[in-house]
Amino acid sequence: MKFLFVHQNFPGQYLHIVRDLLAEGGHEIVFMTEPNRNHMAGVRKVTYARPPATHAAVHPSAREFDVAMRRAEAGYAGAKQIKALGFVPDIIIGHHGWGELLNLVDVFPGVPILGYFEFYYRLDGTDVNFDPEFIMPEAQFGAVRAKNGVNHLAIALEQYGQTPTAWQWQTYPAWARDRITVLREGVDLDICKPDPALRKQKLSIGPLTVGPKQRLxxxxxxxxxxxxxxxTMMRALPAILQARKDVVVSVVGGDEVSYGAAPVSGTWRSELLAEVGDRLDLSRVHFMGRVTYEDHVKLLQRSDSHIYFSYPFVASWSLREALAVGAPVIGSDTATVTEFVHDGATGLVTPSLDHAALADTTLRMLEDRALAAKLSAGARDYATENLDMKRYLRAFRAEIERIVGKKMVAEIHPPRRTAKDAAKTKTAKAPKPKAVQPPPPPARKRRVVAA
Incomplete structure (x- = not known):
């Protein structure tokens, strides 16, 4: 089968599905992206020019849309080049968030598109004004609605969509949901798995050292x-550290801003340290920055209590990984988290913005080792049933077959002719492009595929 993947940061979240196709062999894979240094043997990477920054004259609420339209234009030009080389995909798979997919229906009419729908921006029930400490002024509400411009154009293509969680699916309007399938993303359970031996020995990673008798x-x-x-986590630490002298804390993450507004000055870490730092034993609180994936997994495997909080927004990969390794998870009471963390079964749930409650829940987890063991086993069982990468890949492949209307059978393709070959055989006729069958009509009701 012939695949065209599209993501502005190759390979994005398509790393695992592309690896799976490469391992099977016999498929042609082209990946269109902005320039970057990543590469995968067996994938033909095609880059398009990174769009320029938006002009200052563009209305602030329309600047994201302006950049998306420029990226859509660049994606269109890149796809034209791909088609000129004789490549016509059986399916186009990509992320709708940045606009590259929007004009590909004009280059490859009749070729189905499976687009990733990540999040529909709303003024109620999601991240906006969830936290009363950081209120968005009413004058900015229009900018939130404007962020759905690409979402709306993508839905209007009348193609196919997928999203990784039921909660993300529910953020979309009812009239859009019948075009979006829930494909639950997975993790590699052979890598993300429990390792009880780590609790029986000293573990040293960067500035952190934790011994067998300490709690992490x-x-x-x-x-x-x-x-x-x-x-919330930082404000809970003073009470936790005061109550237990055997606790060591690992805080992994950078000091940039991924979501929401930046602090008035400095970083959120400096802001919170200024607030509670004088009540912390900083010899036991280690800010690790960004760590290697191997160290990340080891920290989760060794964890006696893993805190995962989130506004009502997209869940992080680290939550799935924590459950897979059997970390005793304490999650916030937001639907983003409770879709994974079931109170008393796969973890403990506590109010998102209540640091005192978080401190009490964490101390309960640390003190009740029988409860922690039960939750650890429950988390791993949940991951095995719901977060297996192999099951996710099977579900993704089944969705591709449903959309294209044929089995993903590996084919043997002849070597692609080079310009030098063409010069030697100028009289040879170019092969006729393969006819592309129109896609079957999209499903008209929600489909949830367990990964």
């Missing part, structure tokens, strides 16, 4: 910020 609290985010409950 872990926290992970791409960046340390309120969206991921960093402020």
């Amino acid at each position: 609290i872990t926290y992970v985010a791409r960046n340390l910020e309120p969206y991921r409950g960093f402020h």
